[in-house]
Amino acid sequence: MLSARDLRVAFPGRRGAAEARAVDGVDLDLRRGEIVALVGESGCGKSTLARTLLGLVRPTSGTVGFAGKPLEYGGRALKAYRRRAQLVLQDPSGSLNPRHTVYDAVAEGLRIHRYGGDERAAVTGALARAGLRPPERFLLRYPHELSGGQRQRVVIAGALVLEPELLVADEPVASLDASVRGEILALLLRLRAELGLAALVVTHDLGLAWNIADRVAVMYLGRIVETGSVETVLTAPQHPYTRALLSVLPEAPGTPVILSGEAPDPSRVPSGCRFHVRCPVLAEGGAGHRGVAAACRTQDLPVLPATPLAHTACHWVAAGRTGGPG
Template identity: 75%
Template sequence: MSDPILSAEDVHVEFEARRGGGRARAVDGVNLDIAPGEIVALVGESGCGKTTLARTLLGLERPTSGRVLHRGTPLAYTSKALKRFRRDVQLVLQDPSGSLNPRHTVYDAVAEGLRIHGDVPNERERVADALSRAGLRPPERLFLRFPHELSGGQRQRVVIAGALVLEPNVIVADEPVASLDASVRGEILALLLRLRDELGLAALVVTHDLGLAWNIADRVAVMYLGRIVETGPVEKILTAPEHPYTQALLSVLPDAPGSPVVLQGEPPDPTRIPSGCRFHLRCPVLASGAAATAGVDGACRGEDPGVLAGGTAVQAACHYARAVSSSTGQAAAARP
């Protein structure tokens, strides 16, 4: 992989718990690299820390510890540095209706970023170009329309145009098609892929939908209870996942073979993360006795499998997966 354009380096983000005291570890040690022109899907259940990590990569949350790097340089949190950073790293939210001011025309919505950054020369031309790149042609016919006059797909394209007008090199898209009809989702995903190919844009796509990840991502990072537990190229992770959590998420997709894996209970409270593997309380491999057969049940309950490194390597934070991989590798080495 080329040098990352955006990275999280051992990032932790903690918040004061609303009830009962203590601190909630929303992000609990994450390394994540995004290369130029690469689309990374960050997937997991609601509440696993995906959005907090995305906000931290955008500079909207400051890490409790660790750091965010842009083009290899640690992010500074001065107003001037953040303003410069946000020209290059733009956010696309899941709800275009909530992202657009109902009193602003399409033109004003797209031009807003240019005006905030004092970058108004050739404003009309740049707004038109951004709308065209977002698939709204001819752009001039939309300039004076208001959000309520547009379809959901058109509104999402306007939001994307508002990000593109500043010519960023990274887009962070938080559930970019969750609020859209199924017939429109494919169009927006195709648009993101085309922007990557034409402009070299990198993207972090935050989603709970592994099907979406399959259609758009180059690489997948699976998050559980504040930590990435499996990562690798999309084909590997979505066809041969090693972590039981990833396997459970995949099992409920419509075309998945076998029966869905129903996880017991809810994710633990982030103020009281369990010892050992943070997934062990819900792990079907541990519950079935397979981990005991492999001799790792004690490790599952008592030893932290550790924080995964960044980069493109296939990694899984799972004692059982490592034991199986090790025994398979030893068996292969023993063959004549």
């Protein structure tokens, strides 16, 4: 349904500084009815990638395809695409106009796309599918009169009202209480089962990915460094970055791996493996033991292919598979 090939997005630097490579070579596929979790720390390029896939950001190079056709960036083409692919934002309080009732918030998309059917029926149907029942109780309420979970359901209803084929959910439960997160995740799974929706879920939480996703793509500094089925990636992680992210989950065995510092500035992407400046395997001598320490520091890794198979962009992992450097 949705594909990216060698996707790159760079933003101009300030005052003559080098450009920031927010997305720096990504291949990604999303099939119909599939949920893919895009996971990584803040600032690794996840949200920029998601917005580029929706046509909200135009790529510097590479292509986005939808339903087998390349995405076109003319106004009419983008409007038609956004009816089929909808964004669900992290903060429902920020994405809902406080002066609009729930009815107006959900009906906004119908009015933009000049819906010709029964508007009230479409709005109440979307609210019911989003779990706000009976929907008539919510039509004249304002956002401040709702709980956080109810506001997020209104946002989801606003996306569903256009009957899209794809949802891109950017940290959909990050601002919600733990007791409500499970309800929203269960809702997304039910929508996939009932409507056949595909979803790209952007998150920093690998635990969320485990509960909702079919596949996981782990992103670091503009590039996907590990991808595969959720069971493969989260039960047998290969990349040192994925291992570190998993190690800090409450249920993870062993000692948490605390990464030093923050991810580098995307305008100063390190040479070689972009993770090598923080990599505990390199720092503790594991890469040297396999004879790839120099490669980690100097040799860039290829963009991972967009296939359902598990892939890892790591010199140390590759050397372990082949018995030596490679």
